[in-house]
Amino acid sequence: MAGKEDVLTRPAIDAALAELPDWRYRLGGLVTVYKAPTAAGALALIAAVGQIAEEQNHHPDLDWRYNRVFIRYTSHDAGSEVSSRDVAAATAASTAAADAAAVAEPGLYRTMELAIDTDAPEAISEVWRVALGYRKGRHGDLVDPYGRGPALWFQETPSPNANRIHVDVHRSLAESGPAIGKTAATGALMNHDHAPNWVVVTDSQGNRLCLCTEAGHEPDLGD
Missing domain, CATH: 3.10.180.10 (2,3-Dihydroxybiphenyl 1,2-Dioxygenase, domain 1)
Known part of the structure; x- marks a missing residue:
């Protein structure tokens, strides 16, 4: 579990995002949207992200819209702020998206x-x-x-x-x-x-x- 002491400062978040071009910081979380080649591909990406969540014991908010997957990571046990667990999860999700030939469209996440x-x-x-x-x-x-x-x-x-x-x-x-x-x-x-x-x-x-x-x-x- 994360605690308040695990919350990343804004400079630390920005430094992490410099290595995560698919992701953006938003109101205490890391967010992105992935566009898969097909709806089935989006479902496969959701399954892959779900597997990552189980392995890391850190679960995102997911929203499926045809061939797009909206993802948000935050550490609820750290006051709904960003911790290193969110960075690790986003990094793994980016790899899964690349394997699924999904394209990042973070600007769609409003x-x-x-x-x-x-x-x-x-x-x-x-x-x-x-x-x-x-x-x-x-x-x-x-x-x-x-x-x-x-x-x-x-x-x-x-x-x-x-x-x-x-x-x-x-x-x-x-x-x-x-x-x-x-x-x-x-x-x-x-x-x-x-x-x-x-x-x-x-x-x-x-x-x-x-x-x-x-x-x-x-x-x-x-x-």
Whole structure:
């Protein structure tokens, strides 16, 4: 089992990713997408990744979509952060993908969060946790224990926006440019004050979303 002392620092994660070009860092995990030649090939890759998981006793979140396999590794026993176990598992999965002639498409791995502007998160978080059947996450957020629904977090602010609920769309910094450019081309208002961490997008009716990257996201190393 991993513990907080096993959580990798952000420089250590970046150094590991330099040797893992198929993978990206995302909200306490390592993520990627593999495109296999066929749906059957994707299933074979899932079986291979499953075998690796059993051998290493470290299991990823997997999502199969025809000939694509979405994979996320995190160390839940280390506070849902990245540990050396995730790096080892991602390395082995990359080898299995190469053996299966699968091509990495990490830019397809998008992560969605819902954010609520509030001046008192503690006054409302329990309502949402119970109603959604979620559990508490890494930094006061709420997460689906089965990884199916989007996370929910509370953006604490003394002056909540009139539209209190907005969507955060997380992409890797390496792949964020085209998405930002295409969104700007729709005529939306783009606020880059916090870039590259996030760009605030406002549509013509005042609804907001944020296009986010891993920039500025540091692992929780505890006290």
